[in-house]
Amino acid sequence: MKEDKKKGSGKGWIGGVIFFAGFIPALILGWVVFPSVLFSQKPQPMNFSHVAHQDSTCEDCHSLREDGTYTGIPDLDKCIECHESPMGSTEDERILVEDYIQQNKPIPWKAYSWQPDNVYFSHAPHKGAEMQCTTCHRDVTQETTLPAYYENRITGYSKGTMQMVDCEKCHAERNVSNECELCHK
Amino acid sequence: MNFARRAFLQFTAGAVGGTLLSPLPWKLADDSAIWSQNWSWRPSPERGHVTSVPTTCLLCDSGCGIKVHLVNGNRAIYIEGNEDHPVNKGGVCPIAAAGLQFFYAPYRIPGPLKQTKQRGDIAGFQPISWPDAINDLSGKLSSLRAEGRPQAVACIASDRRSSLDELLQRFLAAFGSPNFYKMPSHSDSTRLAAALMLGQNAPLAFSVENAATILSFGANLIEGWGSTCRMQAAYRRWQGTPGKTTRIIQVESRCSLTAAKADAWIPVAPGTEAALAMAIAHVMIKEKMIDAESISNNVFGFSDWVDATGRTRMGFRTLALAPENSPEEVAKITGVDARKIRELAKEFAAQPSALAVWGSNYGNTPDNIYHDAVFLALNVLKGNVKPGGLVGVAPHVPLAAMPDADLDPIAVAGLGRQRLDLAQSKGVPFHGSGIYGFLDAVSTGAGYPIDILMVSESNPAHSLPENSLFLNAIQKVGTLVSFSSYMDETAALSDLILPNHSMFERFDDVIGIPGAPYGYYAVAVPVQPPRLSTKHTGEVILELGKAIGGTIGAALAWESYEAYLQERVNGLAASGEGTVADQAGLDPAAISTGQVLQTNYEDGPDLWKKLTSGQPWVSAPIDPLNGIETLSGRIELAFQRLLETGGASIDEKGILPHFAPLAPSGDASQFPLLLVTYQQLNLASGFHPNPPFLNKTVFDSILKGKDILVQINPETGRSTGLKEGDAVILSTPQAEAHVRVHLTPTARPGVVYMIHGLGHKAYDEYIQDKGVNANSLIEVQMDPVTGLGTVWATRAQLRRA
Secondary structure, eight states: OTTGGGSGGGSHHHHHHHHHHHHHHHHHIIIIIHHHHHEEEEOOSSOOOTGGGTTSOHHHHSOBOTTSOBOOSOOHHHHHHHHSSOSSOOHHHHIIIIIIITTTOOOOOOOTTOOOTTOOOOHHHHHHTTOOGGGTSOOOTTOSSOOOEEEETTTOOBTTOOOHHHHHHHHHHTTOOOOHHHHOO | OOHHHHHHHHHHHHHHHHHHTSSHHHHHHHHHHHGGGGOTTSOOOOOSOEEEEEEEOOSSTTOOEEEEEEETTTEEEEEEEOTTOTTTTTOOOHHHHTTHHHHTOTTBOOSOEEEOSSTTOGGGEEEOOHHHHHHHHHHHHHHHHHTTOGGGEEEEEOSSOOHHHHHHHHHHHHHTOOOEEEOOOTHHHHHHHHHHHHSOOSOEEEOGGGOSEEEEESOOTTTTSSSHHHHHHHHHHHHOBTTBOOEEEEEOSSOOHHHHHSSEEEOOOTTOHHHHHHHHHHHHHHTTOSOHHHHHHHEESSSOEEOTTSOEEOOHHHHHHSGGGSHHHHHHHHSOOHHHHHHHHHHHHHSTTEEEEEOOSSOSSOOOHHHHHHHHHHHHHHTOBSTTSSEEEOOOOOOOOOOOOOOOHHHHHHHHSOOGGGSSOTTOSSOOOOHHHHHHHHHHTOSSOOSEEEEOSOOHHHHSSSTHHHHHHGGGOSEEEEOOSBOOHHHHTOSEEOOOOOTTSSOEEEEOOTTOSSEEEEEEOOSSOOSSSOOOHHHHHHHHHHHHOHHHHHHTOOSSHHHHHHHHHHHHHHHTOOEEOOSTTOOGGGOOTTOOOOOOOOSHHHHHHHHTTTOOEEEOOOOTTTTOOSTTSSEESSOHHHHHHHGGGOOGGGGSOOOOOOOOSSOTTTSOEEEEEEOBTTBOOSSSOOOHHHHTTSOTTTEETTEEEEEEOHHHHHHHTOOTTOEEEEEOSSOEEEEEEEEOTTSOTTEEEEESSOOOOSSOTTTSSSSOOGGGTOOOEEOTTTOOEEOSOEEEEEEEO
């Protein structure tokens, strides 16, 4: 019997190999395959180049209204202010003018930071605390093309959406309330 | 363990370990929790900028200011009270809070419909175009004129006061028909009581905000009496500060919500509230606790008097002091003991500002005019009817009076015919305009036939008390036309439907707040373009006028309904009266009688602009003693006018306020119980049905599944052998219905209570076939003096199903 237990997978190193034969693929499945399968890539209605719009300031399109609400991604009305007729000759602008402005159809942008209906978020207190936009949002000042939009196939959320824990962490650090009713009215 | 098994276990351990150290299980667990947040079928309004439009609610006649929230300016999502509005101050009733369910209702009628099959066959409705619909109706109308029978057109309008009703009346007058009727309302009889006693045919007004004690005879103060949100704001005011609250005494047969919230509930036998009031008057007069000075200065008929023929007539004092009105005798009728009656009388008399108000539990039907007069007389004894007093009449709202319509010979002949409700009412001494008299005449063929009946902003097929009268009458009507926006019971029975815009899609107005002493005028504006192919009923009338042409077209020569309203508002501006309540802190309840208010509008267009931004126009209360048009020129407790019109048929008591119950029909041995109906704020019972949101709030003790429960006292349960939840047949001389019983001490023994608003048979599956329509079981009694249809109780029987 003393000989037997050293046979086959009883031998320490074979057991280890078999263990890692499960361990490593699982890690790869979880870290590489799963994310690429979980998220589908969805195209934006057209490309938007922030660099091409450097003549305008950020606040021209993204600002706090008088009643305290934030414009967020601007309405078609904002685009119409300049693009009633094409200003250039790109395909993206053609799509804007012909498929949306002329048909008075709102543009179905996919919002990278989209929050669900059960979350009440107001930009006003955050702007009031003089936070930088880039604290939460990507820096768009050098962007010529919109980044890929990844959508979680199970939940429908954008990959870039901030999770509750991200908000809570900053609130805790700055001594701001993390009461439920603050964000879930 | 053999190799394969161990290897399998080692492999699995590795895989599990690797999985746990990767994001996979944790992300999946997290995602499964938030998966439901983005289900595509979750109803969710579009995202965008939310703005709000202030307007006036039109769901009932209370005239409350509301704000409708819209997303991106084009989709209404939410209604809240307008906190800047001086009357409701941000308050809103549950029906308005759910109001958008009417706007988006699946039972909205999308466009004009014509019935091509049997009346009542929903599948027989065919859509037609607006031009065809107008031509169809104007063709029928013109033929009637050609035959010389313009009086064969009639109209039933809502009980709300609005310029639309006045336009409908103008149309009928120019056309040549006197047959304009409105759905019943308590003000139908209180106006007549005011006319008899105060010589002013105007709605009565009560300064509820300024009373320290309110003795309410059955008025459901916080459940819809008067203007709902005005009363809710008053209720908040009554709570006041500790030590300075208003005391409410509720005299009512049932312990309603109002009674439960009152400081005292005095249970009385149904319909005997006026007897109790007479006994209180008896005590007040006997103990000399009346306002003797005001009575001697301003009142006629308190003491015995001599009439024009030299005959001595009994005054109110003599009648009140008679033994039949003593607390001991009245205790036998009302069930309130004599000691309590004396207590109430002394409290009412001693309080410096005590107000008596009244209304049946249901609150929406005319009362017996003698009873209206009794409660008004109680206020007179207290000295409440004087400038700045707690009771008065509502001031006239000086909208532009339209010039008299030119009448052609056909119209003159038509208007010369007797109004149809008078056809059967021989000997009614003091007539109010009667929808019941009208329906009766149509059913029995008295007078002349009605070829076309138009119904606007009302649903008499369901919500008219004793609705069978309407259902029978329309069988004799050639063409029933409904202007309803909804496929309600009346629309479902119509031959032609010309759907009105909903309240959010049209200009309309509210003239006066029921029961308020100050003048009031507010405008409702469209907050969204029309969703469907509906048309403003006012515009339909204007187009009918053009299509028929001649003097009718000339009488209705406005470009649009908005133009018509603007012309009315020009008159209001030209009067120079009143002010727009747009300054914070203007409290209409604090405006004193005859106070000169600073006008804050320049002209008609300026006033229109202010009115259409959600603020109402208000004016000061008027002196009720000014302009009394009674024979004596004073408040009359002995109605000389009745003596004039009624003559020999009026007996000694008949010209005085007195307890005069109208006996319900049926044999008391067969129907030993009394059926009394009531309403609650979370169950709509008027033109609009109860929206699904509110159906969710109706307790199981009222509606369980599809069964309505009627309330009876446990003692009645014992005497009838019924237990909680038993299925029974409730029968009255009018009809029978399957209901269930709920045993509760809030019900008076011997009385069965049933709620209004259920039993719909139209609209959609969420509304219909729940419960029973109380209107089908109750009996309307014609008041012999006014010819108005009154409701107080119906004889009833309960037996096991």
